[in-house]
Amino acid sequence: MTPIYPVIWRDDRVLLIDQTLLPTQYALVEINDYQDMVKAIKTMIVRGAPAIGVAAAYGMYLGAREINTQQRDTFLTQLEIVAQKLRETRPTAVNLFWAISQMLKTASESLGTVEEIKHNLLITAQNIQKQDLQTCQNIGNNGLEILANKPEKLTILTHCNAGALATAGYGTALGVIRSLWTAKRLAGVYADETRPRLQGAKLTAWECVQEGIPVTVITDNMAAHCMKKGLIDAVIVGADRIAANGDTANKIGTYGLAVISKMHQVPFYVAAPLSTVDFELETGEKIPIEERHPSEIYQVGHTRLCPEGVNYYNPAFDVTPAELITAIITEEKVVKPIDLLAFKE
The missing domain is CATH 1.20.120.420 (translation initiation factor eif-2b, domain 1)
Known part of the structure; x- marks a missing residue:
């Protein structure tokens, strides 16, 4: 392609x-x-x-x-x-x-x-x-090395879009998925739709289709069910900011996905360049969280979903605590969140 x-x-x-x-x-x-x-x-x-x-x-x-x-x-x-x-x-x-x-x-x-x-x-x-x-190509290669150690092909769940569209090309989380696919180590991808802007359904699915990667779109609230059924081998997401201790801000819904991954003993990986690590922030509590317009919640296109007179809360990101993250896949190597400080200049 x-x-x-x-x-x-x-x-x-x-x-x-x-x-x-x-x-x-x-x-x-x-x-x-x-x-x-x-x-x-x-x-x-x-x-x-x-x-x-x-x-x-x-x-x-x-x-x-x-x-x-x-x-x-x-x-x-x-x-x-x-x-x-x-x-x-x-x-x-x-x-x-x-x-x-x-x-x-x-x-x-x-x-x-x-x-x-x-x-x-x-x-x-x-x-x-x-x-x-x-950097993204290196992240993909490092992710391939850490993940492709099972005899069977893997099925990966991802959230939002951390692909070529979200980078200069190739992608971070989807870059790892691309590397698995090229190496014939990937069975397929489950893509969370990612409410409210549907980046998973619209963008990740689109990228997978362009590359011929088998992709199944699920609503955000189906992930736990899929894990319980044994359909998911690992979760890989991107990041918008990572604190020095490994707490990671990513698209809203990522935190919940990490919680249910822990519950079902599914490895949860963050794929991101080291430039995403903000060493000035000790923990994720200090990461600023963007709030977007409520119209993203109450309508899709020109169709209104909610009645007049209700209130809205629309944070675009949430923060996943480091203890829920199996490892962070960087361009240098795959590290435990606690080991990020070794990269501080």
Whole structure:
């Protein structure tokens, strides 16, 4: 199949796969300035922590390109304004902040003219994208090594979408699944629908179909039943932010999935790059949790599901305690959550 790249740099502009239209329509959105990138991230045209990081890096370059000054100090001051606008788009995904920090570091450390700084920013954004793709492939290989030790093929349950669409390409959790499939060690995938935005039903299922991977979509409240029936060999999910102790923020519903995995003695893995680890946060209690508009709950498309006059609570993420996580699959190696601190610089 043709590789899936959610963020594309082409002809001095960014092209994004509009993930709000999948699976029924594949379309590219053209991004020419950083304000458009801010909107694209906020409205989830691009989503998934690593993909958001890549998009934000290009957004920083687009913002830099719009700054009309030859004075270095003025340029850096205005670039910080661009950075702040991008930081405000999605508060939970740490890759966003990491990528912006890398771009600001490039700008502050670059010598030469403002135009040369702008050129260096583009190179940095492209390198972030290339590095993320390689990172995901390494995560896939490490996951294959730790999982493919059973004589039979595995059936994996995943939640939300941590595939090519959520990264620079290939994926984290779905990257491990891809590696298992390529190695002929995968029987199939169970994909939680992932309410309220249905990323599992829409995006993960779409990616699996593109690759010919057998996929079964289930509603979120069917996972415990499937585990009890012995249908699931392991759970693999992605992450939007991981605290230093291994507590992991991921799409809402992940915590509950970890609890029932523990109950049924099903291994529960988190697949994520080390850039997702926020070593400044000691525990997951300090991870900011984004709350989204209640319309995601009370309607699907133009169909209203709930009566007028009720209240809503719509956190986009929850935090899974480290003690419920079997291991974290990184690009370096597979580690117990308690061993993450060994990677702190």
